[in-house]
Amino acid sequence: EPFIDATAASKDEITAQISQCPSGALSYSVDGVEHRDRDGDPQVFVAPHGP
DSSP states (O other): OOOOOTTTSOHHHHHHHHHTOTTOOOEEEETTEEEESSOSOOOOOOOTTOO
16 A cells, blocks of 8 residues: 556656565566566575564
8 A cells, every 4th residue: 555546657657665675575567667676686585583
């Protein structure tokens, strides 16, 4: 949240919201160039006694 209506929001509003994704799971592309919040391979961290 907040949710964005991709059919009504501007490109700047959409890209700003994507950049706020805390997990880095979202990305977008402009003119064939992919933009990611984080580079690198996905990683998994296991916390002792964690959920």
